[in-house]
Amino acid sequence: MTIRVCLAGATGWAGSAVALALAKVDDIKLVSAVSRTHAGKKLSDVLSEPNLDSPIFATAKEALSATPCDVFFEFTKPDVAKSNVLTALEKKAHVVVGTSGLTDADYEEIRVSAEKNQRGVLAVGNFALTVVLLQKFSEIAAKFIPQWEIIDYASDAKKDSPSGTVLELANRLSQVRHSELTVPLEGTQGVKETRGARMSGSQVHSVRLPGYTISVDIIFGMPDQKLTIRHDSGTSAQPYVDGSLLAIRKVNTFVGLRRGLDSVLDLS
Ligand SMILES: NC(=O)c1ccc[n+]([C@@H]2O[C@H](COP(=O)([O-])OP(=O)(O)OC[C@H]3O[C@@H](n4cnc5c(N)ncnc54)[C@H](OP(=O)(O)O)[C@@H]3O)[C@@H](O)[C@H]2O)c1
Helix, strand or coil, X not given: CCEEEEEXXXXXXXXHHHHHHHCXXXXXXXXXXXXXXXXXXXXXXXXXXXXXXXXXXXXXXXXXXXXXXXXXXECCCHHHHHHHHHHHHHCCCEEEECCCCXXXXXXXXXXXXXXXXXXXXXXXXXXXXXXXXXXXXXXXXXXXXXXXXXXXXXXXXXXXXXXXXXXXXXXXXXXXXCCCCCCCHHHCCCCHHHHCEEECCEEEEEEECCCCCEEEEEEEEECCEEEEEEEEECCCCHHHHHHHHHHHHHHHHCCEEEECHHHHCCCC
């Protein structure tokens, strides 16, 4: 059966890469799109892809009212994301959330609505398979190695620090354990800030310099041995596409809220 999708943010950097991929698959049909600046046009006119003939609406509410869909895909901005997701659930659509910046409290509200409406919500902070594996391998390492530090690299222009990937990594590791410190931070002699920031039980150091895109090193240390796991992101949105399509195909297989692509992958 074809899965009908409404894609909010279909004209954006990430959303347009997903839309162009949807034009090439048979089991998913893009039936509507959301973008304020292109409202009233067809997506084919904006993305120059004749297979994407879906109409563009200015708001998620208009798109969901005009055309029924099975899955609503949220790829806009944090200020409208929660309200879009709640509207989609009221309209009985399953929801995939790619937009970053929603809080745990937002997700609690979304979980309640998903259960009330008997629909699935899959929220994925990073759809790239290599990031999913970075998280998984780091969680396994943290079970065996009690000390680690995280180094977050990005370009000099990046305003937020640390990156969303590092925030999510630190948060996930905190569910395994907190990294131990041989010398407590308050016992540091010299400049304490050089030891980085304590975030969710990890020491995090952010580097912002021209020449970097986005990378992360997580270094696990034991006496006389070290393990470094490194992830590097490129500049295109292509790494997020396969994970997004997988999320669309899997979100109707459960009711309630799941977070992370690994929650629908068999990584055992
Ligand atoms: N989970 C992941 O793997 C992943 C990967 C990449 C990005 N992201 C996140 O995804 C989000 C989008 O990133 P992006 O780089 O693609 O942004 P972007 O290039 O600015 O695109 C945003 C899209 O949303 C639409 N939009 C924005 N505000 C809107 C509003 N109030 N109402 C309706 N449409 C609105 C924009 O169209 P108009 O301006 O015409 O309205 C555009 O189509 C961000 O939160 C980003 O951090 C997540």
